[in-house]
Amino acid sequence: MKMYKSIPIVLFSIILIAGCVSNKKYAELQTTYAQLRERNQELSNKYQDSQRELTGANSRVKSLEEQITSEKANVVALQDALNKCLSSSNQGNVNISKLVDEINSSNKYIKQLINAKNKSDSLNMVLTNNLTRSLSREELGDVDVQVLKGVVYISLSDNMLYKSGSYEISDKAGETLSKIAKIIKDYEGYDVLIEGNTDNIPIAQTNIRNNWDLSALRASSVVQTLQNKYAVDPKRLTAGGRGEYNPIADNSTPAGKAKNRRTQIIITPKLDQFMELIGKAPEQAPKQ
Template sequence: MKLYKSAPLVLLVAVLTQSCVSNKKYAALQTSYNELQEKSRDLNQKYQGSQQELSGTSSRVKSLEEQIASERSNVKSLQDALAKCLNSSSQGNVNISKLVDEINASNKYIQHLVNTKNKSDSLNVVLTNNLTRSLSREEIKDVDVQVLKGVVYVSLSDNMLYKSGSYEISDKAGETLSKIAKIIKDYKDYDVLIEGNTDNVPIATATIRNNWDLSALRASSVVQSLQNTYGVEPKRLTAGGRGEYNPIAGNDTEAGKVKNRRTQIIITPKLDQFMELIGKAPEAGGQPAKTN
């Protein structure tokens, strides 16, 4: 009879004990979730800064090309003016000498701008060739290297880098990342942006809210691998995620989704050094050439 009465008490203790365990698990998940939110905000801030720097580099390249076109147009105008002076009175002799000097100075500056752009392009070509030659035939299938608007893009497929639906770096990605890290370390005057991209298939887990989180966490994993495993200077690295919003193919086919699930390593010259090259204009007549 006593055993019968104590049975509800035992059951109550068991229920309370199980509830405590669930609360602990919930608290742990909540803490992990909060940390990931904070980390995601930090990554997005760094990413925005890096995007602005990347945009600045592209603008500088475009500005350089516009300067070249403008200077060529200026030379043509000066040559036309010179032709008119040749047909004018003796007063034109002084103007002719001045125009000749201006033409020579403009031609020197045009050549300087062309050489500056060629130097930047040549460095990128050498970097790309060195990286491509270091990869095996198998690795080339999962790695795409391109130079666009003065910037080197190394696109890595998620099949090679990560475990499915995860941001953990896979074992087979190590050798490829080590080769990319060596090139990055060889070119110390370049900054590196790691950019994660996904397809449009939604994801939601206890620690990953959506594709924004997944893309940012994957980029962060590559950054930390380059830093901690392969010794790349962390101050040169930035991690950012673009989620599903930067596709390079349609998401209506599986092949398109595979292309969109990628992580890009974007290697760019540092802006201050690029502007220093442009600012070093040749001298004309003993005076520095104007760069307005």
């Protein structure tokens, strides 16, 4: 990001080179540029798909919580109906046995929902604790691990992860990524989104158009490192870039810019078991 001071030199060099390169070299540059644009479009599409999946996952978790609340209210209503049955001779036509079965069924279903949610929360906490314990004190200065709404966020600083002003993975990032890769492989039921973020200073490199490109390329570098060097299943991985448009701090200060230049590894539990439970929800009791 600090290369903006060399923009005039770069532009002057491009003008000189443009006058000297051969038609063949120009064609090669055009081909490379087209490939980069195509790759960036692929990354953007993958990122958008992952965002939709993540939004859907959060929506399903919210739906579970709402359904738990609804089922608890249903149990109260059923219990009230049963009490009225027992205390009033005018309710002789009500099938008490059926009401008892419905109450028991609803209680069982609530326990299933709560147990499934607690299991997911527990796995997230174990994952977080295992990762945190594996990191050294120095690494913890560049890595932030949080659990928000059932999703694990691992935020990595660009100073540790990449070579200066580049999307190439630095040598010192290898040990940290290997620890994260081990955690990812240990928890096979989780999907992984790698999300690149930048500050608001325009990138000054001829082969990278803007911060969208830089963030997507950085995310792609992490994905390929996890796949090729640490054998993480690529089917579980998605790379995406958010450029400068997802800041967590004020870009008007150096400290704020440093926080915004980050790459997040977002580990999301698959919610198939929750959706299966929702499909098995007991029928509502008939109104009295």
